[in-house]
Amino acid sequence: MRPVLVVEDVRKYYGRVAAVDGVSLTIEEESVVGLIGPNGAGKTTLLDIISGVVRPDTGRIKLVTGEGEVDLTGRPISYITRMGVSRAFQIPNVFSGLTVLDNLRTALIASRRLYTRPTRSYEALPGVDEEAHRLASLVGLEDRVEVEASSLSHGERKLLDIAMALTTKPRVLLLDEPTAGLSAVEKGRIVELIEGLKRRGIPMLVVEHDLDVVFSVSDRVVAMHEGKVLVEGKPEEVRSDPRLRVAYFGE
């Protein structure tokens, strides 16, 4: 499989704490990489570095496209998003006073502004409504398009947040704890969505605490501990690795 996103020997110190301490990983086409590790392992910092929120002290982030490699290291969020890396958040990043459809319209209009010069009447942009409905259906919110985000369940807000991350047509999607705080039924919907997006060819890096979810959706799992990659491999290999238990529960 061809690599899509390559993280090379990335480091980030906060004072004397090495939040990320020499991490390398590759996300390949049509694959899901699960990123696990105890609290403080450096998972969110790594997502922050990839998505441009935080600049790494050393190391490289590269996107591999059909036209060649693009260096994303330390570039602005807008550039990284435009190049094709999109992110959904642990706390859904939606406008609670807007309906599902208006949230999607707003995100679509904002994402088009990444590519084109602003125009006066955004409502007139062709295709925005169709695309908003298409994305709502894709995440299973087609019956909820007229509902205000504030009235959605937590799980539905997560689905909407993922739909909003898809408005930029990403080449790679980063998900930070997509099932955190969800019921078993809601977790099932997120798992189905991740599997559906994978079938559509969107590679993903998924930070997730629920190990059952991670081991079921991931093609490969990377376990971090104290800023470093501790174990990496197929889900069943990582799951049975004794080092994982030590990292989570101590000796």
Ligand SMILES: Nc1ncnc2c1ncn2[C@@H]1O[C@H](COP(=O)(O)OP(=O)(O)O)[C@@H](O)[C@H]1O
């Ligand atoms: N902005 C920050 N300032 C100082 N320390 C930070 C900051 N962000 C993260 N850290 C520290 O870096 C380490 C990794 O944190 P984080 O990436 O949030 O881990 P995880 O997401 O795996 O729980 C922790 O020790 C955390 O306290």
Ligand SMILES: [Mg+2]
């Ligand atoms: Mg975190």
